[in-house]
Structure formats: C-alpha cells, structure tokens
Amino acid sequence: MVKSYLRYEAAASFGVIVSVDCNITYDSFGKHLLVGALEKLGVWNVRQGVCSKFLAPTPSSSSRGRSLAVTSIAASSSPSLIASGYADGSIRIWDSEKETCETTLNGHKKAVTVLRYNKMGSLLASGSKDNDIILWDVVAEAGLFRLCGHRDQVTDLVFLDASKKLVSSSKDKFLRVWDLETQHCTQIVSGHHSEIWSIDVDPTETYLVSGSADPELRFFTVKKDFDKKDTGSDNMEYGLDNAKKNTPNKWDVLKPFGEVLRQNKDRVATVRFNKFGNMLACQVSGTMVELFRVLGDSESRRKAKRRINRKEKKSSEGKSESAENGNSVAEEASEILVTAPDVFKLLQTVRAGKKTSMATTKTSVIELQGHRSDVRSVTLSSDNTLLMSTSHSAIKIWNPSTGSCLRTIDSGYGICGLFVPGNKYAIIGTKSGMLEIIDVRSGSCLEVVEAHGGPVNSIVPTADGFVTGSADHDVKFWEYQTVTKPGQDSKQLAVSPVRNLNMGDEVVVIAVSPEGKHIAVALLNFKVKRISNLLQLGTVFNDRNVFFLDSLKLFLPLYGHNSLVLCMDISSDGDLIVTGSSNKDLKVWGLDFGNIRSSTYAHEDSVMAVKFVKNTHYVFSVGKDSLVKYWDADKLELLLSLEGHHSAIWCLAISNRGDFVVTGSHDRSIRRWDRTEEPFFIEEEKEKRFEEMLESEREKSYAPTEEPPEEGSVVSVGKRTGETVTAVDSMLEALDIAEEELKRISDYEDEKSQGKLSDFRPNILMLGLSPSEYVLRAVSSVHTNDLEQAFLALPFVDSLRILSYLKDWVNIPDKVELVCRVATMILQIHHNQLVATVSARPVLSILKGILHKRIKECKDTLGFNLAAMEHLKHMMATKSDAPFRDAKTKLLEIRSQYLKRAESSGQTKEERRRKKKKKKMDSDHVWS
Structure with a gap:
C-alpha cells in the first residue's frame, strides 16, 4: 500500500512592520499609513497605531505560489486606490475599502523601484531596476508607452506641467525631463557626483x-x-x-x-x-x-x-569710498x-x-510588532502557548496562534534560547558569551551570568538543567537553583555550572538525545565523534577512537561530512541523528554503529537548522535558499518544499504534537506552518515539482532575448508571460470552433434551401452564443494589459480572421473601445502584410467608414454626460449654499436696522452695551 502523509501549509506571518526595501506613504486623507511588509501591503491607522488591514495577492495570482515582496507603494488622489509594485516587476492596483485587487499590470522585467500618480490619479508612472519608465493609463488599465534612456535603476519620478512633463532620477547620476506628449527626453541634467x-x-x-x-x-x-x-x-x-x-x-x-x-x-x-x-x-x-x-x-x-550687504562690507574694508560702496550696494540690491x-x-x-x-x-512609535534585525532563534514553550524569538538587541514573547507580541525585553545579541520547565523563566545565550535569565511574566531580565569567553552558539535542555556550547571551545553543563536576593522575600531562578568539557576547537552546535544518554557536539574543524553519554562530530581525518563513559573517552567516531556541520538533531527514539552542513548536504546517521544511513543534496545553499518531529522519523530542514523542506528520514526522501520567506532562514521550532512549525528569517519575519488534514502522496508531489520546473523553463523561453533599446527611445510596454500565451491559445481555439460552427450553419442553410429538413443542434461548447459572440467573448477575456503581447504572438492569418469580425462587434456600444484597440494593433503589427493582401481591403474599407462614426458617437455621449454632471454639481453646490447665504443676508439686515434705530435714539455705544446687559440680567432673573 502506498504511504500517505499530511500536508503542511503556510498559516500566518508576523514580526514585520515594514520591509527594508520598500517606501512608506500616507493615503490621500493622511489618516492611514501604507507600508510594504514583505508580500503584504499593510494599512496602519495613524492615530491608533494599529494595522487595520493587510492586502495580499492570492497564492494563485502569485508566481507559481511563491510570494513576491512589495517593493514600492503609491497612493492615488482617489481615497481608496493604492498601487503597489512587486519584485517580479508587476504592479497591482488595490481598492482598500473593498480589500480587492482591481487590476494587475505587467511590463517591467525586474523589481519596481518607484511609483508616482499624477494629481488627477488618471496616470501612473513606474520606474524599475530594468532602467525603464512606463506610463500607465489607470482608467483603461493599460500601458501607454515605455521610456528608455537611463543606464541604471530609476529611483524617483515627478509629474510637471499638468502631467505633460515627467522628471526622473536614477542611480546613473542624471536627471531626465520627458515630454509625455511627444514621448521623448527633452533635457538631461548632470552635475551630481553620486x-x-x-x-x-x-x-x-x-x-x-x-x-x-x-x-x-x-x-x-x-x-x-x-x-x-x-x-x-x-x-x-x-x-x-x-x-x-x-x-x-x-x-x-x-x-x-x-x-x-x-x-x-x-x-x-x-x-x-x-x-x-x-x-x-x-x-x-x-x-x-x-x-x-x-x-x-x-x-x-x-x-x-x-x-x-555682508559681502560688500567685507570687500569694502580698508577703503574710504563709502559713498561709492553704498551706491554699488543699492545698485546690486535692485x-x-x-x-x-x-x-x-x-x-x-x-x-x-x-x-x-x-x-x-514623531507622533507615535510603532515598534512592538516586529524585530529590527534578523530573527536568530525561535523557541516554543512546553505547552506550545508561547513563542520566544531573539534578535540583535531584543527578546520578544509571542502568541504563536494569533501572532500578537506579548512582551518585548531589551537584551544582548541573542543567538539561542530555551524555556525553563514551567515556562515562567527563559535562558538566553548571547554573542558576548553571557547567559541572560528572563522572567517571562514580568518581561524583565533577572540576572546576567558570564558563562563563556566567546559567543554561546547553542543551548540545549537536559533532565536536570541545560548544556551550552561556545566558540571558546567549552561545553558546559548547568543546573537550576532557586535563590533569595538580599532585600527580597521571594525566590528567583539562578544557574550554576556543574561540569566543563574542553573540545579543543570552537563548538558550533550541540544536541542531546531525548532519553538523556547521548550528547552531540559539532566543532568548527568538521569533527564527528560519539561518546556513550558524549557524541562529538569530528574531523574526517581523525582516527577512530572509543571512549568509556566513566573516563569520558570516545566510544564511537562518526565521519562523512567534508565541510562545516551547522545543525543537527536526534530522533525521539534515539536511533537516528540528522546533520546539515554548509555544503548543502543533509545526512542521516544510525546511532547503533555510527554509519551513514542516507545522504542527499538538500538545499541550494547552506542548511541552517534541522528538527525531528516528536515521536516520528520526519524531519524539517531550513536553509539560506529561503525554503522549508519536509523529509522522511527513513528513506531521506523529500515530501514537501514550502515557500514563503524572502531571504535566508536561520532557525526552526516544532510543536510537541508536530501540528505546526515556526521559522525565523533574515527578512525579519516569523512564519507559522500548520499541518492540515489533507493527505498527499510522494509521487504526486514529484510530478508537481517536475511541472513547476517545466513551467519555469517555459517562462524563460517566453521572454525573447532583446537588444537593449537606444537611448531616449520609446518601445512597447507589454511583457510576454504565461498569461499572454494562454490568451493566444484561447483566441485560436475560439476562432477554430467559430469557423467550424459557421461551416455547419452554412451546410444547414444549403440543405434547408434544397428541401432537406434536418434538426440543427448548436455546438454545446459555444454556450448558446453565435460564432461572432463566441470569438468576442474570447478576445474580451484577455486582460487589457496583455492584449498587445497576445496579438504580437498571433499569426497574421488568424489576425485577419479576427479583423473580419470587427464590423459586427463595432455595433455593440460598450465594445467600441475594444474594437478600436484591436484594429489599431493589427494595423500596426501587420501593416505590410495587410497592404499586400487583396482580401483584406474590403474589410478595411468597411471599418474605415464605420469606426470614425462610432467613435464620434461615443465621444459626443461622454461629452454630454460630463457636461450634465458638471451642471448638476454646480446646481447642488448652489442649493447647498443658498440657506447659508439667505441667513447671513437676513442677519446683516437685522443688524443694520438695529444700528439705525440706536443712532436715531441718540444712544452711545457704551449706553447700548449697558442697556443690553441689563436686559439680559432681567431676563435671567425672571427665569430663576
């Protein structure tokens, strides 16, 4: 029977406020702050200092499931529209109120570095690491043109002259001014030295x-x-x-x-x-x-x-012609x-x-929710309710279920850590060789113990304490104590060393078997050794030695790695030990004879952490290639490859039940991967990975090798992708089905004219549509931004077939714009062939007479509607202001009448004031 496994999937990501490579900006009202947090677009409430929502593309819209980092953000003048650029060169326009992606624009070949809307919000300019600038029509959801000229990454953009001019800056030390009407560079500004x-x-x-x-x-x-x-x-x-x-x-x-x-x-x-x-x-x-x-x-x-004046005064010192100097100052001042x-x-x-x-x-500070540098270790409590992460200068306690930060504690550079039994205290090993004792409940550091003379690279719990390994060549055994500090009534945790073992070289990582019989130590010189109650990973060149437990002599040597061992772990039953090295290998050893059970090329870069799932022989590994991999250690066969992190992964923690995994990365994020109830089989996953590899190769073949454009040239905007090829296939399929259906209809009409009556059954694939409507449905389904690239890949014969349908589509009011775009693209792409093709002339003549008329009708309709809306807007503004103007006029009239009566009575201003005050006092007295 084929063995099945349960799938792990990405469940949550937390710990990142804003990505390092992404800008931040306010929305159009200034109430929300827009930030890029890796693949998510965060919307923060400025007053409350909390993230109100996250906008992230669905996995299906990402590139083969791999999440793409947000690299640039721009807010439109429209209250809800936000543009975000991504690392693959795509741009997404979001509606923040609906929390949906309105459209995706593909044009850049590399990461988008800058986005800028014009004042009206109708145009969007984007710059990229591919040195190009693209101008997008946001309303039509299509690219207008690409501006080429910069020789390095575009860094910023500014619209000028009512969006008729565009200024761009680049890492090539030049400013360029572009005329958007003529689509060329009008000025190059030099002078910057960097x-x-x-x-x-x-x-x-x-x-x-x-x-x-x-x-x-x-x-x-x-x-x-x-x-x-x-x-x-x-x-x-x-x-x-x-x-x-x-x-x-x-x-x-x-x-x-x-x-x-x-x-x-x-x-x-x-x-x-x-x-x-x-x-x-x-x-x-x-x-x-x-x-x-x-x-x-x-x-x-x-x-x-x-x-x-100061300059003139300095120049005139020592001269007696003060009058002349004064005249010169006056002349220069003019x-x-x-x-x-x-x-x-x-x-x-x-x-x-x-x-x-x-x-x-600085009105408020948002820093609680994430680390400011790499997450170097993650540790779960015994009941899996708390997660501790260490970084450059802080320790954070998280709720792994919700991703909320519970405590932030200042500390040294934490490299490793563990929870003390009971989960009330934690021990942190730092880069300076210190051990910090942390009170989890109060979020304070109780004591700092000087433990080693070098960085504490690894810390592992034992039955009665813990073991630390350091770069000072020592492995130290510690035990817990409770002490009462002077002036305090309550007891607190303390630690003391009970045993010390010098290894002769820097200790990289240590591991203790769950039953407490063995300890593994990896040294900097690639050692692989095993002792009964002491296992050392030592150099491949060492002789085999066996030590006894009472004298700490070597019991069983292991060797096989030819590079630095960076991580290892021992299975729950004590039968297997898995090691990962800097040469990207993963090896599984048997602890009975010290032989290598299996070995494989695991990651594309160094393997940084490995962990067994408790009570199983399943292993998780992470590496610098930003991947999390799931293995069956009995066969050392890859089960799953999980993508999500954007940079090297340093650490890994697994819950006691194995129902979720937590990883920490160089991208400063902490991610949780949950086990689902969905079973899978190894062969199916192999097929999926093979298909993804083929798809990747296909995408590379889609992008033809192009010569770099000339400086200041304007080229097409689109980028050929898998979606454009799929669009071409769908249009070709629709044309073939429609042509076959037209032939069937023609044959049926001939039979009917000859008196041969037969039932005509339309093709069920056409969904009840006519051949023209079916082809129109296929063309309309192509994204506006991909339309040009799709027609570039369409053969001339098929373009001519689509051209013949345009005369029918132009009579549909809401398809006039699409027909104009298709006709223009076909004429531009196949101009020479159309001129030489006699059969195309009648169709072109018909379109020439119809298109101008339809476009003018649409233009007149839009103009009439705009004028009507402006008129209604003016009328509403007039009506809304009318009551206020009437009230103000009435008040002014009453005031002028009052002043006239007062002047006619001969009262002074002071007398009128006293009389008014007395009248008020009398009124108050009556009411009281």
Missing part, C-alpha cells in the same frame, strides 16, 4: 529638489513659460552665477537654483515637500531627518539683500540674485532612536 536617490517638487511647481550621496541638496527652478526665449537675463533671474558656462536652451525645463549643505553626511533616502509647500523634509539613510522652512518672496529677498540658501532655511534636525524609513513627524 547616485540620485530622491526628487520632489513643491505644490506650486516652482522648485524641484534632488537628494543624493553628495553632502548638499541641489535645487532647480521649474520653467513654466515654455514659449519664452532664454536670454542671459533669464539665467540671472534663476540665480545662475555661472551663466556663461551653461548654454541657454529655450526647451530646458529645469534651471539650477543653488545648493544647500546638509548637516548629516549619510546619503539622502527621501526628500519631500509638505502639501502646503512651506516645509521640506530630508530623510537620510541613518537616523536623522532635516526639516527646512521655505521662505516667501519678500523674506528671501531680504535675506539675499543682507547676504549681499538686481538681487535669490539663490537656494536664501529660500530654504534649516529649521530643525530630528534624530530618531532607530533607523527611519521615511521623513515624518
């Missing part, structure tokens, strides 16, 4: 600022009058001291305005203006944010005038050159306690 990381423009589009690794911020003025011819005076107007060096160009949009020296020398991460344009924030890659105040015209001119230091004044420098991810005002 990679440009961020740019921004103020709301009035007067100043543009760029930040790089240079010690200063560079400012540019944005030219708005593009018909004005540049002159020397124009250069002076924009503060160009080196006007002679710069050749004036009337098409230049950006004019250098000056530089402002920064306080911090780290590279700039983000520069942003506030929505009013009176503040500028510069956030560096460290922990500092510099805030600049943007001065007004009069204030900046006064500042520039004072600067000129032609004041306002530069960037005169406009942008450093207001405040904000230093955060940790590295910042965006320039923000």
Whole structure:
C-alpha cells in the first residue's frame, strides 16, 4: 500500500512592520499609513497605531505560489486606490475599502523601484531596476508607452506641467525631463557626483529638489513659460552665477537654483515637500531627518539683500569710498540674485532612536510588532502557548496562534534560547558569551551570568538543567537553583555550572538525545565523534577512537561530512541523528554503529537548522535558499518544499504534537506552518515539482532575448508571460470552433434551401452564443494589459480572421473601445502584410467608414454626460449654499436696522452695551 502523509501549509506571518526595501506613504486623507511588509501591503491607522488591514495577492495570482515582496507603494488622489509594485516587476492596483485587487499590470522585467500618480490619479508612472519608465493609463488599465534612456535603476519620478512633463532620477547620476506628449527626453541634467536617490517638487511647481550621496541638496527652478526665449537675463533671474558656462536652451525645463549643505553626511533616502509647500523634509539613510522652512518672496529677498550687504562690507574694508560702496550696494540690491540658501532655511534636525524609513513627524512609535534585525532563534514553550524569538538587541514573547507580541525585553545579541520547565523563566545565550535569565511574566531580565569567553552558539535542555556550547571551545553543563536576593522575600531562578568539557576547537552546535544518554557536539574543524553519554562530530581525518563513559573517552567516531556541520538533531527514539552542513548536504546517521544511513543534496545553499518531529522519523530542514523542506528520514526522501520567506532562514521550532512549525528569517519575519488534514502522496508531489520546473523553463523561453533599446527611445510596454500565451491559445481555439460552427450553419442553410429538413443542434461548447459572440467573448477575456503581447504572438492569418469580425462587434456600444484597440494593433503589427493582401481591403474599407462614426458617437455621449454632471454639481453646490447665504443676508439686515434705530435714539455705544446687559440680567432673573 502506498504511504500517505499530511500536508503542511503556510498559516500566518508576523514580526514585520515594514520591509527594508520598500517606501512608506500616507493615503490621500493622511489618516492611514501604507507600508510594504514583505508580500503584504499593510494599512496602519495613524492615530491608533494599529494595522487595520493587510492586502495580499492570492497564492494563485502569485508566481507559481511563491510570494513576491512589495517593493514600492503609491497612493492615488482617489481615497481608496493604492498601487503597489512587486519584485517580479508587476504592479497591482488595490481598492482598500473593498480589500480587492482591481487590476494587475505587467511590463517591467525586474523589481519596481518607484511609483508616482499624477494629481488627477488618471496616470501612473513606474520606474524599475530594468532602467525603464512606463506610463500607465489607470482608467483603461493599460500601458501607454515605455521610456528608455537611463543606464541604471530609476529611483524617483515627478509629474510637471499638468502631467505633460515627467522628471526622473536614477542611480546613473542624471536627471531626465520627458515630454509625455511627444514621448521623448527633452533635457538631461548632470552635475551630481553620486547616485540620485530622491526628487520632489513643491505644490506650486516652482522648485524641484534632488537628494543624493553628495553632502548638499541641489535645487532647480521649474520653467513654466515654455514659449519664452532664454536670454542671459533669464539665467540671472534663476540665480545662475555661472551663466556663461551653461548654454541657454529655450526647451530646458529645469534651471539650477543653488545648493544647500546638509548637516548629516549619510546619503539622502527621501526628500519631500509638505502639501502646503512651506516645509521640506530630508530623510537620510541613518537616523536623522532635516526639516527646512521655505521662505516667501519678500523674506528671501531680504535675506539675499543682507547676504549681499555682508559681502560688500567685507570687500569694502580698508577703503574710504563709502559713498561709492553704498551706491554699488543699492545698485546690486535692485538686481538681487535669490539663490537656494536664501529660500530654504534649516529649521530643525530630528534624530530618531532607530533607523527611519521615511521623513515624518514623531507622533507615535510603532515598534512592538516586529524585530529590527534578523530573527536568530525561535523557541516554543512546553505547552506550545508561547513563542520566544531573539534578535540583535531584543527578546520578544509571542502568541504563536494569533501572532500578537506579548512582551518585548531589551537584551544582548541573542543567538539561542530555551524555556525553563514551567515556562515562567527563559535562558538566553548571547554573542558576548553571557547567559541572560528572563522572567517571562514580568518581561524583565533577572540576572546576567558570564558563562563563556566567546559567543554561546547553542543551548540545549537536559533532565536536570541545560548544556551550552561556545566558540571558546567549552561545553558546559548547568543546573537550576532557586535563590533569595538580599532585600527580597521571594525566590528567583539562578544557574550554576556543574561540569566543563574542553573540545579543543570552537563548538558550533550541540544536541542531546531525548532519553538523556547521548550528547552531540559539532566543532568548527568538521569533527564527528560519539561518546556513550558524549557524541562529538569530528574531523574526517581523525582516527577512530572509543571512549568509556566513566573516563569520558570516545566510544564511537562518526565521519562523512567534508565541510562545516551547522545543525543537527536526534530522533525521539534515539536511533537516528540528522546533520546539515554548509555544503548543502543533509545526512542521516544510525546511532547503533555510527554509519551513514542516507545522504542527499538538500538545499541550494547552506542548511541552517534541522528538527525531528516528536515521536516520528520526519524531519524539517531550513536553509539560506529561503525554503522549508519536509523529509522522511527513513528513506531521506523529500515530501514537501514550502515557500514563503524572502531571504535566508536561520532557525526552526516544532510543536510537541508536530501540528505546526515556526521559522525565523533574515527578512525579519516569523512564519507559522500548520499541518492540515489533507493527505498527499510522494509521487504526486514529484510530478508537481517536475511541472513547476517545466513551467519555469517555459517562462524563460517566453521572454525573447532583446537588444537593449537606444537611448531616449520609446518601445512597447507589454511583457510576454504565461498569461499572454494562454490568451493566444484561447483566441485560436475560439476562432477554430467559430469557423467550424459557421461551416455547419452554412451546410444547414444549403440543405434547408434544397428541401432537406434536418434538426440543427448548436455546438454545446459555444454556450448558446453565435460564432461572432463566441470569438468576442474570447478576445474580451484577455486582460487589457496583455492584449498587445497576445496579438504580437498571433499569426497574421488568424489576425485577419479576427479583423473580419470587427464590423459586427463595432455595433455593440460598450465594445467600441475594444474594437478600436484591436484594429489599431493589427494595423500596426501587420501593416505590410495587410497592404499586400487583396482580401483584406474590403474589410478595411468597411471599418474605415464605420469606426470614425462610432467613435464620434461615443465621444459626443461622454461629452454630454460630463457636461450634465458638471451642471448638476454646480446646481447642488448652489442649493447647498443658498440657506447659508439667505441667513447671513437676513442677519446683516437685522443688524443694520438695529444700528439705525440706536443712532436715531441718540444712544452711545457704551449706553447700548449697558442697556443690553441689563436686559439680559432681567431676563435671567425672571427665569430663576
């Protein structure tokens, strides 16, 4: 009988607030903060400091089930629309209210690095590591064109001139200005000495600022009058001291305005203006944010005038012609050159306690929910209700079921840890060689014990205490004690060493058998040794030695690894030990004779942790290849390969019942994998992995090798993927079925005309649709963004067949836009063949007469509807303001009548005030 196993699946991910490689931004109202947390898009409530929702693509929409990290986020002016870019180059547009993905845009070949909406929210510009910029029509859900020219990763984008211009920055040290109407680069701005990381423009589009690794911020003025011819005076107007060096160009949009020296020398991460344009924030890659105040015209001119006066005063020292100097000052003041230091004044420098991810005002701190560095160890309590994780400077206690953080405790660099029996205390081994005793209930560190002279690499529980292994070559045995501290009535936990064993080399990892008979120690020099009550993993070159228990002599040597052993574990019955090494191997040994039972190439990189499921011979292993693998150790056969982490996995913990597994990674996340009731068989999983490998090879073949485009060129937006090939197959299948159905209908009509009556049964595959409707259904099902690539892959003969159906589809009002797109694409792709094909001319002639008429009808309908909506909007605004205007007018009339009566009575203002006060007092007296 074929053996079946129970499947493990990803259940939860926690411990990550924001990914390192993703920006953060506010939504259009400023009420929520949008962050990328690995594959999820988190929406945080700013006031409450809690994550209100997570937006994540379904596994079926991901690439072969592998989760993709969010690399960039942009919020639209529309309240609910959010765009997120991913590591595979795809872009998803989310509706945060419905928590659904509205559309997926595929165009970039590498990770998306920047997204930027225009003010109306109708256009979306994206930059990528493939050095290209793509402009997307959000309404049509399609790409407009691709801009090529940068020679390195695009880092930021800014729209100008009512979305007619686009400014891009790159790691190639250049700014480029693109004309979106003519789709070409109009200006290349040089001058930066290092990679440009961020740019921004103020709301009035007067100043543009760029930040790089240079010690200063560079400012540019944005030219708005593009018909004005540049002159020397124009250069002076924009503060160009080196006007002679710069050749004036009337098409230049950006004019250098000056530089402002920064306080911090780290590279700039983000520069942003506030929505009013009176503040500028510069956030560096460290922990500092510099805030600049943007001065007004009069204030900046006064500042520039004072600067000129100081300069003139210095130059006039030692001269007696004060009058002439005064005249020169006055003359120069009349032609004041306002530069960037005169406009942008450093207001405040904000230093955060940790590295910042965006320039923000510190109103609240969100740090409880995750580690700020790698998760180096995870440990479950004996009842599986608590999970402890260690990292660079903190210990966190979690609820593994909900993923909520219960305690955060400051500590040293924790490498390993364990729960003391009873789960009230925990022991942490640190990189500095210390043991920290933690009170789990109070979340405090009770005592720090100096245990080793090097990092404590491993800590394992025993029946009456625990064992530690360190880089100082020692393996120490510890026992628990309870002591009463001076001045305290209650007792607390303490530990003391009872035995010490020097191994002669650095101890990498240790393992103790559940029955307490054996202990395994892996050393830095690849040793494999076994002692009765002491098992050492030692060098392959050592002689075999047998030691006795009473004298701690070697009992049984094991050897076979030819590289560093990084992890190991012993099965519950004490029969097997599994080891993983840096050469990606996994080996299973028998503890009876010390022989290798089986060995396999397990991971694509070093194996970092292995664990047996309790009371079984099933093993979990994790590695630097970011995969979790499930094995049957009896045959050392791969059962499952679990994907989810985005970086190297360092640690692993399994519950006592084996119903869930917890892993910690370099991506700072902690993930839980639950055992389900779904059975599976090894052969089925092998077939799945083989199909995934074939699919991966197919995807590689879909992307043809293309020559890099010329600088400043505009190329097509689409990217050929598996979806486009599937779309082509569906259209070809629909065309064949429709053609066969048309032939059957024609034969039936001929038989009917000849008097041969027979029943006609439509093809059941067409679902009751006519041949034209069936083909239209197949074409309409293709995603708008994939339509161009699908027609590029469609043969000319089949394109001609689709062209013949367009004259029928154009009469459907809601399909006019689709028909126009299809007709335009076919004409562009197969222009030469269509010109040379005589049979195509009648169809083209018919479409030429129909399409223009239908497009004009749709345009008139849309224009009429827009005008009607504007009229209704104006009427509603007028009606809503009418009561307020009437009330205000009435109040003004009453006030003027009162003043007229008072003036006619001859009362002064003071008398009227006293009379009013007395009247009020009388009224209060009556009511009382």
